[in-house]
Amino acid sequence: MKIRPTQKLRGEINLPGDKSISHRAALFAALATGETRIENFATSADCASTLSCLEQLGVEIKRENSTVVIKGVGKTGFQKSENPLDCGNSGTTMRLLAGILAAQNFDSVLTGDESLSKRPMRRVIEPLAQMNASIEAAENHAPLKIFGNNPLKSVFFEPKIASAQVKSCVLLAGLNSDGKTSVLEKTPTRDHTERMLRWFGVATEESDADNGRLITVSGDAELRAKDLLIPSDVSSAAFFLVAAACLDGSEIVLPNVGLNPTRNAVVEVLKDFGAEIEILNLRETGNEPAGELRISGKGNLRSRLSSNVLRGKIIANLIDEIPILAVFGTQIEGGLEIREASELRVKESDRIKSVVENLRKMNATVEEFEDGFRVEKSRLKGAKVQSFGDHRIAMAFAVAALFAEGETEIEDAECAAVSFPAFFEILQSVAK
Ligand code: S3P
Numbered sequence: 001m002k003i004r005p006t007q008k009l010r011g012e013i014n015l016p017g018d019k020s021i022s023h024r025a026a027l028f029a030a031l032a033t034g035e036t037r038i039e040n041f042a043t044s045a046d047c048a049s050t051l052s053c054l055e056q057l058g059v060e061i062k063r064e065n066s067t068v069v070i071k072g073v074g075k076t077g078f079q080k081s082e083n084p085l086d087c088g089n090s091g092t093t094m095r096l097l098a099g100i101l102a103a104q105n106f107d108s109v110l111t112g113d114e115s116l117s118k119r120p121m122r123r124v125i126e127p128l129a130q131m132n133a134s135i136e137a138a139e140n141h142a143p144l145k146i147f148g149n150n151p152l153k154s155v156f157f158e159p160k161i162a163s164a165q166v167k168s169c170v171l172l173a174g175l176n177s178d179g180k181t182s183v184l185e186k187t188p189t190r191d192h193t194e195r196m197l198r199w200f201g202v203a204t205e206e207s208d209a210d211n212g213r214l215i216t217v218s219g220d221a222e223l224r225a226k227d228l229l230i231p232s233d234v235s236s237a238a239f240f241l242v243a244a245a246c247l248d249g250s251e252i253v254l255p256n257v258g259l260n261p262t263r264n265a266v267v268e269v270l271k272d273f274g275a276e277i278e279i280l281n282l283r284e285t286g287n288e289p290a291g292e293l294r295i296s297g298k299g300n301l302r303s304r305l306s307s308n309v310l311r312g313k314i315i316a317n318l319i320d321e322i323p324i325l326a327v328f329g330t331q332i333e334g335g336l337e338i339r340e341a342s343e344l345r346v347k348e349s350d351r352i353k354s355v356v357e358n359l360r361k362m363n364a365t366v367e368e369f370e371d372g373f374r375v376e377k378s379r380l381k382g383a384k385v386q387s388f389g390d391h392r393i394a395m396a397f398a399v400a401a402l403f404a405e406g407e408t409e410i411e412d413a414e415c416a417a418v419s420f421p422a423f424f425e426i427l428q429s430v431a432k
Contacts, residue, residue, distance in 0.1 A: 001394075001413035001424060003401035005382075006431040008297060009244045012253040013426055015232035017042040017066060019419050020164070021258065021288060022230055023050050023092045024196040025068075027100065030059045031175070032072035032200050034225030040256075041068040041230060044419045046090035053097060056081040057108075072225050075176055080106035084143065087112045089348060089391075089418050092165055095124045098144060099169035102133035103176030106148040115348050115389055117142045124169045127157045131173055131181075154179035154219060158212075161343065162187035162316040167215070171197070171204075177219040186212040189316050190262045195287040199226055228286035231258035235392075236420045238266045238321045240430070241295055243399045245275035246331040250297030252430065255281075259289045265317035267293070269310065269325065273332050274301040302333035311339040311372075319343060323396035326355040329375035330364045331403060338372040348418070349390035358385040358397050362404055382406030391418035398427060 022042035027050065029036035041047065043066060051068065055061055058079030060071040078100075087093040087110055094110050098121075101108045111117070122140035129135065131154070134147040154177040159166050167183045171193055174181025194215055197204050200223040205216040237257045244250035259267070259279065271277055276298060282291040310318075310325075315338070318325065322338055329336030344351035356368045362385065364378035382404045387394035394416045401408030416423045 001410045003398055003408050005404055006402045008247045008250040008432050009430045010251050010432050011430040013240060015236045015254060016420060017230035018233040018258045019044045019046055020190060021192050022047040024192050025228060025230060026050050026054060026070060027096055028196050028200050028223055029070035029072055030054050031075050032223035032225045033074050034072055036070050036225040037227040038068045039229040041066050043421050045088060045417050049088035049090045050093045053085040053093060056085055076104060078104050081108060084109040084111045087116060089113050089116055091116060091119055094142060095165040095169045096172060098124050099172030101146045102128045102173050103152050104148045108146045110142060110144040112142045120346050123166045127170045128173055131155050131177060152177040154181040156182045158184045162189050164189035168193040171217050174217045175221055180216050180218050182214055182216040184212050184214050187313050187316050188213055188262055199228060199287045200224060231285050231288050231290035232256050234258050234264050235320045237293060238324050239395050239399050241270055242324050242328045243402055244295045244297045245270055246299060246403060247297045248299035252295050254293040256290050257293050259291050262317060265314050266321040272305050273303050308334045309337040315341045320392060323351055323355050323392045324399060326375055327396050327400040330378045330380055333377060335376040337374040340371050342371040349388035349393060354388045354390060354393045361385050362400055380404035382408040384409045387412045387415050389415050391415050395423055
């Protein structure tokens with residue numbers, strides 16, 4: 001993909017449905033009794049992986065554009081798949097399905113692509129083993145062989161890392177356990193699972209303890225089908241927010257964007273750095289807050305805070321937006337430093353390395369740390385960069401290309417389809 005700089009972005013963009021929420025909507029609709037109609041289901045390849053795994057497990061699914069209708073089979077009504085279940089590039093599919101499959105009365109195998117096969121799975125294997133599940137995985141990597149017919153015991157689990165996927169895996173297994181399963185989160189992570197469980201009629205117990213947030217589900221809970229509309233993906237919005245914020249004269253409108261407080265720190269951070277973002281028409285859809293984002297570009301951005309360093313609990317809230325924030329850092333006075341973000345090293349690519357390498361190729365001044373990086377305000381120059389097979393890297397550097405002098409070429413840019421198949425088309429349509 002070759003991209004040339006642009007003056008500004010203008011237009012209204014209907015972004016695809018949220019990827020994290022769509023995965024959960026599909027999985028929970030399958031676990032429910034009755035039929036669920038899901039509107040604005042993510043167009044992402046990752047969510048298509050979730051749907052095809054569910055179909056292989058005997059779930060009937062009708063899909064027309066962004067509407068998906070799922071006939072629930074109940075918590076243990078899945079059928080054994082004769083073939084391995086291919087989760088593609090999707091960590092969410094693999095980790096959440098592991099929690100569901102550990103409780104079925106048949107064996108399953110979960111596989112993934114090259115990137116997913118390198119990502120850490122011990123984080124789900126360990127708690128599931130504590131629950132009496134039996135899983136085989138060489139060096140704790142996919143493929144995961146999950147043995148059925150092991151009645152699950154309830155557990156009290158305190159994850160060592162902040163991960164919504166791990167929390168969700170344990171809560172899903174907990175739905176089929178012999179009692180009450182609790183997860184104590186020291187650092188809050190996206191709470192789409194908790195919200196979606198309530199939407200499907202499951203009364204989760206949630207409380208703020210001194211040492212974190214406690215979430216409890218009961219093994220006898222039942223899910224009931226309920227139609228829903230998925231808000232658009234704030235992580236996809238982030239690319240356009242950053243591009244518009246930095247290009248003077250830009251005006252972009254993004255309707256119906258998910259604004260879950262455990263997920264939307266990127267919007268607050270951009271505002272803290274002087275971006276003009278207005279939120280209109282705030283409402284709830286499928287238990288998730290959503291609203292229209294309007295952004296006006298001004299250029300000349302600088303922090304309104306005392307520091308240009310992001311670290312601590314906010315990192316989990318904007319973990320997927322860090323690649324695009326790195327690009328943002330090249331455009332703001334004083335640059336940007338990200339720390340305590342070593343989770344980035346085990347995402348679809350090593351995102352610290354991917355970002356640092358590409359930014360350097362584009363003439364930015366960057367320092368790499370084990371747990372993050374520091375980028376200075378820099379004059380970007382067009383270059384040949386890599387996506388590293390990582391959708392968010394491909395899209396972040398498409399935005400960097402808009403600010404650069406000369407042309408930028410992104411190798412293997414098609415991987416953007418993992419979360420946002422129409423990204424380049426839409427970017428071109430709003431670049432003026
Ligand atoms: C996700 C959680 C995050 C995020 C991923 C989607 C989810 O991963 O990076 O893109 O849908 O639960 P972790 O929970 O592993 O941090």
